[in-house]
Amino acid sequence: MIYDLLIIGAGPAGITAGIYAKRANLNVRVIENNAPGGQMVNTGEIENYPGFKKISGPDLSLEMFNHAINLGVEFIFADVVKVNDGKIKEVITNTETLKTKAIIIATGAKPRKLGLEKEEMLSARGISWCAICDGPFYKGKDVVVVGGGNSAVEESTYLATITKSVEIVQNLDKLTADKKAIDQLLAKDNVKVHYNSTLKEFIVNDKNELVAVKIVDNNKKEKIIETDGVFEYIGLEPATSMFSNLNITNEYGYINGNLNMETNKKGIYVAGDVRSKNIRQISTAISDGAIAAQNVLKYLEGLE
Numbered sequence: 001m002i003y004d005l006l007i008i009g010a011g012p013a014g015i016t017a018g019i020y021a022k023r024a025n026l027n028v029r030v031i032e033n034n035a036p037g038g039q040m041v042n043t044g045e046i047e048n049y050p051g052f053k054k055i056s057g058p059d060l061s062l063e064m065f066n067h068a069i070n071l072g073v074e075f076i077f078a079d080v081v082k083v084n085d086g087k088i089k090e091v092i093t094n095t096e097t098l099k100t101k102a103i104i105i106a107t108g109a110k111p112r113k114l115g116l117e118k119e120e121m122l123s124a125r126g127i128s129w130c131a132i133c134d135g136p137f138y139k140g141k142d143v144v145v146v147g148g149g150n151s152a153v154e155e156s157t158y159l160a161t162i163t164k165s166v167e168i169v170q171n172l173d174k175l176t177a178d179k180k181a182i183d184q185l186l187a188k189d190n191v192k193v194h195y196n197s198t199l200k201e202f203i204v205n206d207k208n209e210l211v212a213v214k215i216v217d218n219n220k221k222e223k224i225i226e227t228d229g230v231f232e233y234i235g236l237e238p239a240t241s242m243f244s245n246l247n248i249t250n251e252y253g254y255i256n257g258n259l260n261m262e263t264n265k266k267g268i269y270v271a272g273d274v275r276s277k278n279i280r281q282i283s284t285a286i287s288d289g290a291i292a293a294q295n296v297l298k299y300l301e302g303l304e
Contacts, residue, residue, distance in 0.1 A: 002099045003027050005296055006091050008080050009106035009239075011038020012282050013272025015064045016289030017104050017296075018073040024297050030068070031093065033079045037061025038108045039236075039273070040282065042130040043151075044158035049282050057132060060282075080107075080242050085265050101303065102267045102296045105243065105255060106289065109236035109273045109280075114146065118202040126210030127202070127230045131155035138163050138229045144213055145169070146199050147233035153177035153185050155233060160188040167225055168193045169215050194223070202230070238274045250276050261292035267299055 005021050007014045010032035021028040035041050043057030052060065068075075078093035083103065091098045111129035113119055119127060128134040135158060143163050145156045148170035154177070160166045166188070168175075173195050175182050185191060194215060201214035203224070212226045238253045248255050248263045248270075254277075257263050257270040271288035273280045 001027075002088060002101065003029060004100070004300055005029075005102045005104065005293075006031060006089075006098055006100040007104045007106060008083075008091065009038065009108055009272065009274070010036040010065070010075060011106060011108045011272055011285060012040065012064060013108070013285040013289035013292075014038075014104070014106035015068050015073075016286045017106060017271055017293040018068050019071055020290055020293035021296065022068070022071050022073045024293070026297070026300070029074050029076050029098070031076045031078060031080055031091065031098075033077065035061070036065040036075070038285075042111075042132060044132045044135075044155055046282065082242055083246060083268075085246060085268065087267075089267065102269070102299055104261075104269045104271055104289075104292045104296060105240075105263075105274060106270070106272045106285075106292075107239040107242075107274050108285075109238045111232065112235045112237045114199060114232060114234065116199070116202060118204060121208065122202055122204070122210050122230075126228075127232065129232055131159050131231055134229070134231075135159050135162055140164050141228035142167070142226065143229045143231060144199070144225055144227045145231045145233065147235075148172060148175040148177065148193075149233065149235070150177040150181060152233035153181045155231060156191065157181070157185045157188065159231065160185070160191050163190070165190045165192070167191075167227070169197050169199050169213075170195055171198050172196065194225075197223075199230075236273065236280075240274060252276075259291075260295045261288055262295065267296075269296060 004026040005028040007030045018030045040057040040061045082092040084090040139162045142165045145168045196218040197215045200216050203212040255270040261269045269292040271292040272285040
């Protein structure tokens with residue numbers, strides 16, 4: 001079988017593209033290697049998506065996924081390992097090779113890691129990148145959050161409602177999230193912020209369990225913070241390693257695309273957080289997905 005369109009990634013951009021493609025009667029499939037929703041799944045509360053005064057990330061993800069399912073959009077759950085370009089393109093997954101006339105890449109971005117010793121060992125055993133997923137494990141305990149942007153601040157506010165204390169390690173002299181989010185966070189009595197500081201070491205006991213972290217400020221003064229868990233929110237890195245053979249990424253690994261979401265490869269489009277752009281929000285991802293699907297339709301018409 002040769003598909004009209006394969007969409008790689010089921011975040012808001014990919015799901016939206018799937019909806020538009022299905023409504024245009026394209027033979028389309030959406031490929032995802034995790035839970036649909038992308039970074040939304042890891043977001044506690046969303047207050048800036050039109051139509052919902054406040055909704056949790058998992059709930060909004062489910063709403064979008066169910067919308068697509070109800071329209072008949074079909075999903076393939078697999079890992080994409082490589083894409084081959086050509087008039088008929090190949091998407092190679094860990095289970096099969098799929099052929100298609102067009103592709104939309106909407107793989108998004110994944111949480112950036114600190115790259116410190118013991119980080120991998122403690123992954124999911126003391127270190128997390130998802131407060132909504134793992135926060136309940138730390139009910140009544142002490143946690144550290146690394147970062148000062150919107151994700152760090154919003155997830156810290158959530159964690160402050162269930163943990164004993166939240167200590168934030170921010171490498172700048174201020175938090176950089178939206179003012180409303182910062183005000184909500186700093187109103188919590190159990191929150192402390194360490195400005196101009198970086199996390200330098202994870203400290204474990206003889207059972208390799210996380211018990212503390214070492215931070216260093218701009219004056220090279222060190223401090224040990226005892227903690228039961230660490231949540232890292234230091235930015236994202238694009239999920240594009242599987243496209244390295246296509247030469248469509250910039251120096252930072254993001255995929256270059258024009259205003260029509262076209263890459264430099266005919267029939268390959270990009271949408272969402274994986275695209276090189278200045279603003280990455282749910283609303284902009286949805287816009288990208290809609291634009292990409294509409295331009296795929298024009299491309300396919302030109303092939304006939």
